[in-house]
Amino acid sequence: MSNCNNCTTKYSDYFSDELYTWCTACGNYGIHAAVKRALVAENVAPKDTLLCFDVGCHGNGSDKIGGYAVHGLHGRIIAFASGAAMANQNIEVIAFGGDGGTLSEGIGHLVHAVRSNYNMTFILHNNRNYGLTTGQASTTTPQDTPMHASPDGVTATVINPVDFVLSLEPTFVARSFSGYVPHMTEVIRAGMRHTGFSFIEILQDCPTYNKATPHEWYMERVYDVTKDSHYDRFSLADARRVASISNDKIATGVLFQNLNKKDFLSKQLNRKAYTTQLVDEVQKSSVDEFTQAFR
Numbered sequence: 001m002s003n004c005n006n007c008t009t010k011y012s013d014y015f016s017d018e019l020y021t022w023c024t025a026c027g028n029y030g031i032h033a034a035v036k037r038a039l040v041a042e043n044v045a046p047k048d049t050l051l052c053f054d055v056g057c058h059g060n061g062s063d064k065i066g067g068y069a070v071h072g073l074h075g076r077i078i079a080f081a082s083g084a085a086m087a088n089q090n091i092e093v094i095a096f097g098g099d100g101g102t103l104s105e106g107i108g109h110l111v112h113a114v115r116s117n118y119n120m121t122f123i124l125h126n127n128r129n130y131g132l133t134t135g136q137a138s139t140t141t142p143q144d145t146p147m148h149a150s151p152d153g154v155t156a157t158v159i160n161p162v163d164f165v166l167s168l169e170p171t172f173v174a175r176s177f178s179g180y181v182p183h184m185t186e187v188i189r190a191g192m193r194h195t196g197f198s199f200i201e202i203l204q205d206c207p208t209y210n211k212a213t214p215h216e217w218y219m220e221r222v223y224d225v226t227k228d229s230h231y232d233r234f235s236l237a238d239a240r241r242v243a244s245i246s247n248d249k250i251a252t253g254v255l256f257q258n259l260n261k262k263d264f265l266s267k268q269l270n271r272k273a274y275t276t277q278l279v280d281e282v283q284k285s286s287v288d289e290f291t292q293a294f295r
């Protein structure tokens with residue numbers, strides 16, 4: 001599985017003994033497998049990884065994978081993860097969020113993380129609904145689809161996450177499908193290798209609540225646009241042209257990359273002289289001592 005010569009990280013290093021609670025055929029299983037494969041292929045040991053989960057069905061996977069993990073507040077995981085990535089650039093920070101939490105409650109964090117170009121990878125689990133709270137419409141639910149709490153459908157317009165992020169001058173935008181583990185793995189690896197904010201949308205199966213666009217619907221439409229030799233992933237115009245999710249075709253792959261824009265920390269002139277990480281510079285004290293004051 002790994003393609004480096006001196007790899008020491010094994011797939012089993014990311015195993016967990018916890019019981020999965022996701023529905024049968026949930027896309028989260030495939031996404032977890034791809035994340036583990038990507039970490040192993042990039043030879044990142046669990047001790048060097050921080051996996052940051054938002055609240056949602058996907059977030060309930062936080063203890064189903066080895067390594068350091070954080071389960072944050074709904075919609076706020078990008079804020080936490082970007083801070084962690086800046087505090088210690090020696091760790092691989094990957095954050096996960098649902099379309100509900102990321103594109104409603106937390107949309108401001110997404111906007112500013114893209115603009116700031118924090119050096120981290122963000123994986124959007126786009127199952128086109130609020131899954132954990134039993135299938136309410138999110139910003140990516142197709143218009144007029146009957147959902148829990150909106151049986152007549154919602155009339156608000158839909159956000160296309162890739163199109164939206166492309167409007168913010170991003171440095172890395174990719175898309176994949178939860179039914180295709182090897183493809184997700186390669187896209188996630190590319191995102192991990194990119195310096196800056198890597199935005200990856202995974203179109204995620206939700207057999208329980210997303211009846212409008214089931215597994216077969218995606219299977220018939222997804223294709224890797226980057227296999228086309230005319231496609232230029234450094235062209236914003238090319239990416240915007242293929243961003244839409246039509247009833248016909250859905251482009252996947254690394255859709256856009258800008259290698260010329262520096263990440264947030266590299267642009268901080270006041271950090272130029274430092275050889276240490278931010279985390280080395282804070283005064284360490286016991287949390288116990290701090291909480292004593294409130295007991």
Ligand SMILES: Cc1ncc(C[n+]2csc(CCOP(=O)(O)OP(=O)(O)O)c2C)c(N)n1
Nearest residue numbers: 056057058074098099100101129130131132
């Ligand atoms: C600030 C806040 N708002 C709402 C909730 C309730 N809540 C918890 S999980 C959830 C649904 C999450 O949906 P999504 O982010 O799409 O993730 P999924 O469950 O589909 O993976 C909601 C609304 C909450 N915990 N905190």
